[in-house]
Amino acid sequence: METLLPIFVAAVRSGTPILYATLGEILTEKAGVMNLGLEGIMLMGALSGFAASLWGGSPLIGLAAAFAVGACLGLIHAFLSVTLGSNQVVCGLAMTMFGGGASALAGRSYIGMTIPGLDSWSIPVISKLPVIGRIFFSQDIMVYASFALVFLMMFFLHRTRPGMNLRAAGDNPKAADAMGLPVAGIRYLYTVIGAGLVALGGAYMSVVYNKFWAEGMTAGRGWIAVAMVIFAIWNPLQAALGAYLFGGVETFQLRLQAAGARVPAPLLMMLPYLMTILVLLFISAGKGHKVSLSAPAALGIPFYREERE
Amino acid sequence: MKKSVLHVLFVFFVFFSFFAFSIAVNAAPIPVAEINPGYVYIGPVGDGGWTYMQDEGRRAVDAAFPGLKSTIVESVGEGPESVPVMERLIRQNKSKLIFAGSFGYMDYVEEVAKKYPDTIFMHVSGYKRADNVGTMFGRMYQPRYLSGLVAGKVTQSGNIGYVAAHPIPEVIRMINAFTLGVRKTNPGATVKVIWLFSWFDPGKEKEAAKALIDSGCDVLAMHADTGAVAQAAEEAKTYVIGYNNDMSQYAPTMHLTAPIWDWEKLFSPIVKQVADGTWKSEAIWWGMKEGAVDLAPFGPAVPEDVRKLVAAEKADIISGKQAVFTGPIKDQSGTVKIKQGETMSDDDIWSMGWFVEGVLGEVPK
């Protein structure tokens, strides 16, 4: 166990940025909007989180700024996809370009700087628990906040009125509209909040995980999060499992190398991706066609009141 | 009969190549304001590592030659997409000199150079040359070796970790030079290698560093682009040796030193040669003597005797007394590859595909 423990600790740590992005995207997609621009939004989050921590003198200011910047980008996406009904796939890809470029341009002057960032903080009593204490409760507050967020979202989506409304907007906007729900408003709200969470995932990279800014530092994690949403079947708890699994397998192969394994490294590097497919296959084969049922039925399809006959 | 034809051909060939050579040597001087050097970069300038250092060098060159107008193109893939980039630098900006900043441009530099014989190309880290194509690189293995001396002295456990990007000769050569340094000051120590298969992924770099620290390494060295390894080492209070640039800001107390680039020392003489009309195609491989590579200032943790030792060895490298890859050198299986008293040729050093004794890890086959 002593040798395996660090892998689990690392899995949670390196899964956390992916988890935030995945949770954000789940919220957005559940409301019926698909946002493929996660990579660009994460990069903007990483940059603004770093810059604001530097100027504001506190990592919390940085995280708040990242959320705000992400929310603004979400607003752009919402305007294009909800109000103008643009193609959401292209819009997301454009966002990836825009976010990557804008963060790079604005980030020029921050190259080579560091910030104190957010340090880890063990939760007093429960971090002493065997195994679980080390893995889950000796991390940093952003990790703890992500735990809370997972359960909060589970509760919110399935047990509260606004959560039901959110799902209605994503599953059957026509019916939701007939019930008098402001579908467009709901979609706006959760695209904005979702993008804010995605940006937090990026800020985790530059404020907590590493404490510097480098161009393109999310290195494809936004795309992994896009896959994780579906992997999790839009379920926040499963998103956590997926993110940790992904992070864990990647760490595992690095640690296999450290332990002197003789597998050619490129093949080892395939592991996280292969595992994702295999686990998804396992889930899908077990559940059959239920998987498609948990996808928001109106995902990616614009909705206009006037279309109601 | 046939023989005499061959002789004539041979004489003709010698004459012809001499003729061609003399043309190359007698290239006309080009006014500084008309050189318009173009720099083709593999990464964004904001990577904070390889490309960042190249651009620092370019800025210094621009400052040193008033009137010089340089142009950069960032994030140019190592594929056919690099061809129009170089061509446009020549066609639109009238670049007389192109620096291609990464190995993967090799075939494409060759292709474009054939089409534009009046433009001079300097290809970083390649080996294909032509009348108008030269190659350039720095003997980074020299400061790597020196940093190995430091690591060997500082380590307590004898376990040193090395986070490495890709298994290409350049990286392998560095690991070997470093290990030779380590074993010189600490014969029993070993260097454990983790391959990232990525030049740039701060998250992965950090995890690799932590994996090495958890496996008992008390000094880390690295060959990747960001300061993530240094930062991980500082957090775990493990000594670290940076790369590319001085990484002490990422690890203020634990940073020992770093082998660093000074691209200005490589770019600047080339620009001068082109301006003077003295440029000729050659394989430039400059080291500490020319200042192309160096060691960053020592961190607070490096003891005085180590500083003295490194200073002495550095002087020997500059004077040519210490060639780093001098026998006896054994490979991982213990077989003697370089005998006592022999020194590896530049070509052999250039293409090293095996690890020296003391490296734990393998070159993917």
Place this chain on the structure above:
Amino acid sequence: MRLRAEKRIDSPAWMTFMTTALSVLLALTAGGVFLYLQGVSPFAAYAAILKSAFGSGYDLSETAVKALPLAIVSLAVMLSFTMLVWNIGGEGQALVGALAAAAVVRYFPVGSKPAMLSMMALAAVFAGGFWAGIAGLLKAKWNVNEIITTLMLNYIAMRLLEYFVYGPWRDPSSLGFPMTKPFIAAARLPSLWGTRIHMGIYALFFLTAVMEILLWRTRFGYEIRVMGDNARAARYAGMDCMKKVVGVMFISGAIAGFAGMCEVSGLQGRLQSGFSAQYGYTAIIVAWLSHLRPSLSLIIAFLMGALLVGGEALQIGMGLPMASAQILQGLILFFVLGGEFFQNYRVRIDAG
């Protein structure tokens, strides 16, 4: 007073043209403001872009070289998008196509160009088809989501390429650098008209025509369009969606695989790490912007190629960083997207 959007019953051609022109104009204005803030003259910058993309025969040819793989891969993904199967693995399928072509050159080299090239194309087509077919089969059999599988297979393909060029296929005379031996002459697609445009362009025109007919003139095309519009209705009509998924994915991957072979045989002449230029993702944009019409995608791919060339032009001509070019590309896409709204909807202003 409030704004109201009303769906247009039909949009006349002049309307489509006007709105497109208007949105492009708006995009250029927004981009111009951005460029102005960067301290360069927007007019000079746009002139530089236009000149680099269309300024001379050379420029046109290079724009075409950029557009070629985009166009082929967009045809590939278009087919699957039509039936709402989200193949976002064009990147990986092109990669394995290139890999298979290189394998043929390595293990079965023949001197005859037509024979060599046909063998390579065949291998690339099957490899690409197989790669996408995996995702299709998993979807058909166990309803595994194809977005994940195709995305993950992209990464796996990249690692596979790395494995071969760093390992068994590494050219021993490359001094240890990760690349295969240069291809034999017979394995190179001939280039045309003294430019870098290669024979693949004929294949592109042929494929475009085939796809146009396949999608809009055959029963097969009709069925997958119906499935895309309404899967339930298709099932009522007795169409077997799941069986079609495998076929569509296979064809889709095969086309993308062919694009990969074209790149490696036409332009590179050997396989080396860092093979891809992210064409797979840009091709998705092309497919959507052309409204899944194969013939239209030719034009859109060319314009997209021009936009990519423009990125280089801004760096070379105006001294702007790459990032500025990316921002500009993003902005232009945003506006073009927004403009499509006005093609499909009429905005009414109601009093009260």
